[in-house]
Amino acid sequence: MGGSRTPTxxxxxxxxxxxxxxxxxxxxxxxxxxxxxxxxxxxxxRGKQLVDGNILLAGHLAxxxxxxxxxxxxxxxxxxxxxxxxxxxxxxxxGSGPARKRAKDWTWGWIARYGTGKGPGWTPDLTGxxxxxxxxxxxxxxxxxxxxEADAFYGAISRQSGYLARRWKAAxxxxxxxxxxxxxxxxxxxxxxxxRFIAPALAALGAACDADIDxxxxxxxxxxxxxxEVLTLLTWTASALSEAQVPVPxxxxxxxxxxxPALRTLRHADGELARFHGGGRGEDGRLDLALAAAGMRxxxxxxxxxxxxxLSGRRTSVIxxxxxPPDGRAALTAHASTTAxxxxxxxxxxxxxxxSGAALGAAWRLASRATQSHSALCMDGSSSSRLTAKxxxxxxxxxxxxxxxxxxxxxxxxxxxxxxxxxxxxxTIGRSLTLSHDGRRLSGVETLTALTAxxxxxxxxxxxxxxxxxxxxAVRFHLHPEVDARLDMADTAVSLVLRSGEIWVFRPSxxxxxALEPSAYLEKGHLNPRPCTQIxxxxxxxxxxxxxxxxxxxAKDTPLAIRDLEGADADP
Numbered sequence: 001m002g003g004s005r006t007p008t009x010x011x012x013x014x015x016x017x018x019x020x021x022x023x024x025x026x027x028x029x030x031x032x033x034x035x036x037x038x039x040x041x042x043x044x045x046r047g048k049q050l051v052d053g054n055i056l057l058a059g060h061l062a063x064x065x066x067x068x069x070x071x072x073x074x075x076x077x078x079x080x081x082x083x084x085x086x087x088x089x090x091x092x093x094x095g096s097g098p099a100r101k102r103a104k105d106w107t108w109g110w111i112a113r114y115g116t117g118k119g120p121g122w123t124p125d126l127t128g129x130x131x132x133x134x135x136x137x138x139x140x141x142x143x144x145x146x147x148x149e150a151d152a153f154y155g156a157i158s159r160q161s162g163y164l165a166r167r168w169k170a171a172x173x174x175x176x177x178x179x180x181x182x183x184x185x186x187x188x189x190x191x192x193x194x195x196r197f198i199a200p201a202l203a204a205l206g207a208a209c210d211a212d213i214d215x216x217x218x219x220x221x222x223x224x225x226x227x228x229e230v231l232t233l234l235t236w237t238a239s240a241l242s243e244a245q246v247p248v249p250x251x252x253x254x255x256x257x258x259x260x261p262a263l264r265t266l267r268h269a270d271g272e273l274a275r276f277h278g279g280g281r282g283e284d285g286r287l288d289l290a291l292a293a294a295g296m297r298x299x300x301x302x303x304x305x306x307x308x309x310x311l312s313g314r315r316t317s318v319i320x321x322x323x324x325p326p327d328g329r330a331a332l333t334a335h336a337s338t339t340a341x342x343x344x345x346x347x348x349x350x351x352x353x354x355x356s357g358a359a360l361g362a363a364w365r366l367a368s369r370a371t372q373s374h375s376a377l378c379m380d381g382s383s384s385s386r387l388t389a390k391x392x393x394x395x396x397x398x399x400x401x402x403x404x405x406x407x408x409x410x411x412x413x414x415x416x417x418x419x420x421x422x423x424x425x426x427x428t429i430g431r432s433l434t435l436s437h438d439g440r441r442l443s444g445v446e447t448l449t450a451l452t453a454x455x456x457x458x459x460x461x462x463x464x465x466x467x468x469x470x471x472x473x474a475v476r477f478h479l480h481p482e483v484d485a486r487l488d489m490a491d492t493a494v495s496l497v498l499r500s501g502e503i504w505v506f507r508p509s510x511x512x513x514x515a516l517e518p519s520a521y522l523e524k525g526h527l528n529p530r531p532c533t534q535i536x537x538x539x540x541x542x543x544x545x546x547x548x549x550x551x552x553x554x555a556k557d558t559p560l561a562i563r564d565l566e567g568a569d570a571d572p
Contacts, residue, residue, distance in 0.1 A: 012170060016124075019166040020117030026162035028155045029191035033244065036190055038136040039236045040089045043284060047094030050087060051102055057081040059359025061527055069106045070113050076120075077359065083110075083121030084129040088137050100140055107134075107141055108149060115156035117163070124167050125176035127160050128183025132236070135186045154191075161187035161194055168204065172329065174212055174219060175226050181205040182233045189244040198246065205237065206251030213255045217262030218306030221330040222323070224266040225279030227306065228287055231259045235293035260294040263287065265305035266319065268344035274308065274319040275342065277326065278333045278356045280524050303405055303412075311412050313439030315346045320433065321374075322416055324397050325385050331393040333358075333369075336383035338398040339416050339431045340374035343442060343552070348498045349480040351375050351552070355522035360529065368522055369394075371420075377429055377446050377475045384420025384429070401428060411436040417447075425471050426450045426458030427541065441553040446475050446537075450544040459544065470542035475512070475550075477535040481521045485533045487514070494535050495555075503555040510548040512539035 005013065049056065053065025058077035069087075073079050081087075091103040114121055121130065134141065134157055142150060164184045171180040181204050188197035212219055212230075219227050234256050238248045266274050271288065272281035291298075303310055307323025320341040325334035335353075343351040354373035357364030367373060371383040378384070384398040398420030406413045417430040430447035448471070450459040462471055479485055484497040488505075491514060496504040508514050515536045520529035537548060 015170065016122050016163075016167060017117070020122045020159070020163050022166065023159040023162035024116060026158045027193060028151065028158045029161075029193050031154065031192050032135075032138060032190055033192055036135045036138045037239075037243070038092060038139075039239065040086070040133065040136050041285065041289070042087075042089030042091070042093040044090075044093045046087075046090035047092070047099055050091055051094065051096070051098045055087075056525065056527070057087070059524070059527065068109050070109050079120050080126060083119075083126045085133040086129065088133045088140075092137050092140055095140075100143075103137070104141060104145075108152065111152050111156045115152070115159065117159065122163065124164060124171035124180035126179075127164050128168075128171075128180035131157060131160055131164070131183035132179075132186055135190050157187070157191065158194070161191065161197060165197055165200070168201075173208070174221060174329075175229055177208050177212075178205070178230050178233045181208060182237050185237050186240060189240055189246060202241075202246075202249050202252075206249040209234070209251045209255035213258060215258065216302070216305055217255075217258035217260070220326055220328060221277060221333060222306050222308075222326050223277045223279040223333070224263070224273040224275075224306070224308075225282050227259060227266070227279075228263060228273060228282050228290060231256065231263060231294065232286060232290045234259070235290055239293060256294050257296065260291055260296045261299070261301055262305035263291065264298070264301035265303070265310045266308055267301075267317075268319060268342065268349070269312070269315045269317040270344050270347045270349065272344075272349075275353050275355050276308070276321055276337055276340070277330075277335050278358060280356060309405060309414050309416075311414060311433065311435040313411060313435050313437050316343065316435065316439030316442075318343050318433065318435050318442060320414060320416070322400065322403060322414070324399050324418075325394050327394075327397060331395070331397070334385070334394045334397075335369045335374065336371045336385035336394065336398070336420075337374040337376065338371075338384050338400070338418050338420060339429070340371075340376035341433065342375065345439070345498065345502060345504070345554075346500060348482070348500050348502065350483055350496065350498065350504060351477050352480050352521065354478055354520055357522045357529075359524060360522060364522065364529070372474075372476065373478070375477050377431070377448075377473055379421045379425060379427070379429075379448075380472050382421075382424070384418060396423075402430070408434075410434060411441075421471075422455060423458075425462055425541075426455040426460075427471065428455070440558075441551060444550050444552075446548040446550075448473065448541045448546040456544055463542070468542070470540035472538070472540055473546075474539075475537040475548060477506070477552075478519050478521075479533045479535065481530045481532040483533070485516055485535065487516055496552075502558050504552055504558075505555055506535055506550065506552050508537050508548065508550040510539070511546065512537040512548050 055062045058081045060074045060078040062072045091099045168180040171177040184201040309320045309322040311318040321337045357368035371378040385394045386396040388395040398418040402417035404415040411434050413434045415432045427448045432445040434443045450456040488495045494506040519532045519534035521532045
């Protein structure tokens with residue numbers, strides 16, 4: 001495994017090892033300053049699965065009821081998630097005798113095997129994540145332990161704290177660094193004898209807030225779920241500081257104030273996050289808890305946040321990727337989703353993105369980043385932003401060339417245009433979306449236009465190469481797995497039946513063929529993609545301007561309000 005690392009990664013690996021060895025000299029903590037409050041919450045069902053030996057981490061399932069977690073290594077991502085100890089949240093949520101036993105067995109198993117600085121878990125972000133969970137669930141872990149076990153626990157958490165004090169700077173900017181520094185702050189305010197870590201950790205955390213969270217509350221990755229995780233860490237830290245009667249730094253408080261409204265913009269009508277740039281909908285209940293802990297009164301969310309535009313009408317929400325994909329380090333996980341949108345009606349997602357395939361292997365990881373995996377127009381099967389030759393970062397990123405958000409008498413209109421296929425096809429792609437004030441109708445217009453003389457020459461060259469066949473395009477609308485879609489009216493419309501009983505009807509206009517095709521819905525906690533359906537409009541651009549219109553509207557006999565009591569995420 002070491003041979004596959006780059007020179008920089010190998011250097012970082014040995015630096016981690018040396019810091020972990022040096023941390024052995026840290027004097028063990030004398031105990032906890034006070035009884036810690038658990039702030040991270042898991043799921044009862046996942047806790048039961050862990051007790052039964054069904055261990056699902058990072059998209060990999062290990063069925064091993066009699067095997068220690070530390071003897072399992074089906075995949076490096078599985079190992080990393082195990083080392084982060086977030087599974088402690090789920091065992092604590094179950095809270096039964098067997099759950100407490102499993103939590104203790106695995107924790108002291110880790111201490112025996114890795115506690116002196118060995119193994120894969122000694123990286124700044126994983127160590128910070130692990131310390132947070134050990135502090136949150138210290139009461140569960142230490143209840144009923146003898147002196148030898150308690151000493152081993154305090155020795156291990158103290159060594160990890162000493163390691164973090166030396167190595168937090170090695171954590172990548174963004175979420176990994178926030179995890180590392182939050183863990184170090186927790187150690188300083190929670191453990192007797194570790195107070196010296198508080199001031200430098202808070203100074204570094206404040207600097208990270210100023211550097212990584214912009215004035216509108218966004219982060220460079222533009223990943224909504226990652227933004228939620230950052231807010232969660234900051235609110236945990238602020239609460240722990242307040243309880244310890246340590247002043248909360250202004251930079252931290254200000255970051256929380258900036259992030260909370262941005263997350264409300266990125267939140268659909270069902271309370272879940274929009275799924276873009278590698279992010280999922282968020283852990284159950286995490287968003288509500290983080291927003292409540294932020295302590296800000298709910299207000300009308302801004303129309304645009306972190307490069308996303310939000311349209312809303314009553315209980316219908318539309319969230320649109322209205323900016324170029326992230327660049328820099330964030331380009332390694334960015335999606336080619338410019339102008340893609342999601343629509344949720346009440347508690348029911350309707351139009352979605354396929355989601356992140358990061359946990360399902362290399363092929364799905366790449367496929368999920370393509371424009372075809374989003375509800376947007378795509379030219380000739382190529383993405384609006386293209387990968388580098390090495391296939392990791394988005395290099396040719398689509399730029400927004402026009403953007404306009406206009407409230408009107410019929411509804412709010414959003415117009416976007418980008419240059420993703422200007423160089424290759426000579427075409428600027430435009431999308432206009434109008435959501436009615438009552439949320440019952442979304443109208444769209446897709447345009448493919450050669451705007452300048454140079455662009456027209458490129459398009460004419462393309463027409464010559466294709467023997468006047470033109471440029472093929474497809475407009476995709478991926479549907480949530482719980483949406484029942486059927487072609488109607490001689491295949492000129494699609495009816496969408498939601499589990500709530502609502503009926504939506506999709507109707508296109510313009511030179512495009514309507515079809516229903518298979519799609520895939522990717523989400524955490526599922527071993528395989530969930531099958532679903534996509535509406536596809538296919539056509540050929542043969543002139544300097546091609547225009548395709550469509551509407552997605554509730555059927556006339558659908559009531560204004562439906563009492564939706566069935567669980568929105570129940571499996572079919």
